[in-house]
Amino acid sequence: MKQDVVIRTVCRLIVPFIQIFALYVIIHGASGTGGGFQGGVIFASAIILIGIAFGLPDALQRISEKTNTLLSCTGLYIYAGIGILCIIFGGNFLGYSFIPLPLDSAATRGLMAEIVEIGIGITVMAVMTSIFYDIAVKEDM
Amino acid sequence: MIPDHLTILIVIIPLLGAYTTLLAGWVKRRFCFPIAMVTICIQFCISLALLYQVMKTGPLHYNLGNWLPPWGIEYVIDPLNGFVLVVLLFLSLLCCMYSKRSIVAEIEEKKIVGFYTVFLLLVAGVCGIAVTGDLFNLYVFLEISSLAAYALVASGREKKALFASFNYLIMGSVSACFILIGIGHLYIATGTLNMADLARLLPPLYGSPLIQSAFIFFIVGLSIKTALFPLHLWLPDAYSYAPSAVSALIATVMSKMGVYALIRILFTVFTPAFIIMEIPIMELFCWIAAIAIIVGSVLAITQTDLKMMLAYSSISQMGYILLGIGIANSVAMTGGILHILNHAVMKGCLFMVAGAIIYATGLRTIDDLKGISRTMPLTAAAFFIAAASMIGIPPTVGFMSKWFIALGALESGQWFFVVIILASSLLTAIYFWRVFEYMYFREPDMARQAAVAGANDPPASMLVPILILAAACILCGIFVAVPLEVIEPSVTRLLGGN
Secondary structure (H helix, E strand, O other): OOOOHHHHHHHHHHHHHHHHHHHHHHHHOOOOOOOHHHHHHHHHHHHHHHHHHHOHHHHHHHOOHHHHHHHHHHHHHHHHHHHHHHHHOOOOOOOHHHOOOOOOHHHHHHHHHHHHHHHHHHHHHHHHHHHHHHHHHHHHO | OHHHHHHHHHHHHHHHHHHHHHHHHHHOHHHHHHHHHHHHHHHHHHHHHHHHHHHHHOOEEEEHHHOOOOOOOEEEEOHHHHHHHHHHHHHHHHHHHHHHHHHHHHOOHHHHHHHHHHHHHHHHHHHHHHHEOEHHHHHHHHHHHHHHHHHHHOOOOOHHHHHHHHHHHHHHHHHHHHHHHHHHHHHHHHOOOEHHHHHHHOHHHOOOHHHHHHHHHHHHHHHHHHOOHHHOOOHHHHHHHOOHHHHHHHHHHHHHHHHHHHHHHHHHHOOHHHHHHHOOHHHHHHHHHHHHHHHHHHHHHOOOEHHHHHHHHHHHHHHHHHHHHHHOOHHHHHHHHHHHHHHHHHHHHHHHHHHHHHHHHOOOEHHHHOOHHHHOHHHHHHHHHHHHHHHOOOOOHHHHHHHHHHHHHHHOOOHHHHHHHHHHHHHHHHHHHHHHHHHHHOOOOOOOHHHHHOOOOOOHHHHHHHHHHHHHHHHHHHOOHHHHHHHHHHHHHHHHHO
16 A cells, blocks of 8 residues: 555645644634534544555654653643633633633633633544554554 | 532542543653542542531532533532542542552553553543533443443453453443433423423423333433343453452442432432332332342352352342332432442452452452461451441441331331342352351362462552451441431432422
């Protein structure tokens, strides 16, 4: 498969578009359809596509297993961090409107929801990719 | 400021702890255990504080994201939740302490980081089930804890554990599916997922087939999760082939969570008015529980493997809890809910002892235990106390719950169930007596002499949880008034709609 020029070229072309679409889905999540989970899965699919087309080492070179672990934790910390920030400013957990930003309440809520979605997206992307790595490594052996 | 938020922190802290463990394990593997331990310690303190607050000021309500229920997710803590939380976290704490040394032999070293991460995720899941007042949220947490449990069962070196875990996964997913369909039905019928709101909206709809089928889906789904008799097939393998710390954890924490969810849905969502007047399901429940009690005991007698015997005895003990709930008068309910605590304490102790024997000698069949009391005196004594409690010998805690359930059965005129309880106590005595006799009064076989003679009581980190639980078996029996102080108001609340 590694020698197949068509697959490699098409992958190289399509991967950036998948990733941009994933980011669009994540950012769009707070105000429309989409969200962190869906976007994260789409982003992971780009990396999985690299893994399938170019082989596992190529994918690992882009996102290694350690980076993956780090990313999956980062995502959760963003989510819980925003939640706890709301508690600190006197709201309930995830009560976004309590965070004192120079914006009106709806805009603050939207902004914070987006940050939380980004956190979710990062974690989902990392976990999906690491599931793929685990399965792929098993087959190599 | 913080005291108002304890309700949510009890779920968030283990979640943060789980991922911190993952990160710390990446730096150094031995950081994992202290982090997990500290996390669960903090949670245990929070659960005690919550219980105290609930008993003092009445139920606590917490709106996630400041959205008012029924639109937002609401967390509610009443005496029942508070009690269940304290029991679960107490057991999780001891299991975590026990796991430090016991997993060394049973789990590959590189999996230890994952083990503690998943352990904390399971704890986060069960705490979530306990505190939530939202039906869909309950499902999500049920899935988190179940998925963690499947992974933990499969984490050992034992090859059979993989198959047991797969079996558990399939049965667990079927049950989750049923529960989800049940939730879907209720949502279609009422447009709400908040438990209190459902209880308010459901009464006019009690006659509708949609609600009745939702009810059946819930009952079947949760019966699989609690391993009620004909649906128990996943349980024996999962309990006996998992690493010992995991056996102790899922036999106490996970199974109790299923029972809690069942009680919640039966009595809070579908009020007693529905389950007693509309569909006479409780009678059926009692009979199934009675069959479970007897069949579980009989199957336990036929086992040769110690952990397998304990697993089958769990099926019988879950029958007691469900019998107490099924009789549904206040005395029997008190017994049933008290048995949640009792069974957790007794079975936790017994599984830990079984694990300690495997740790010290590598032996797991009952025949091999001959003469073990001489080299492992404290472990054998703890086993004796916990088993006496299982049989229901008076000063121990097991006697109290059986007494209440039997009294409740008498009060409602169902003599037959008293006979069942007595018969099952005899059967329990039979299978535990065999183990006593081997432990205390037999000489080891020639082939096993070296293994038995070379054994010692396990290291302190394993022995202390065992002894604490053994002591709890007696102390909770003598000072039974302490848990009853919490259980009685919760039973009154549950039966309140009657």
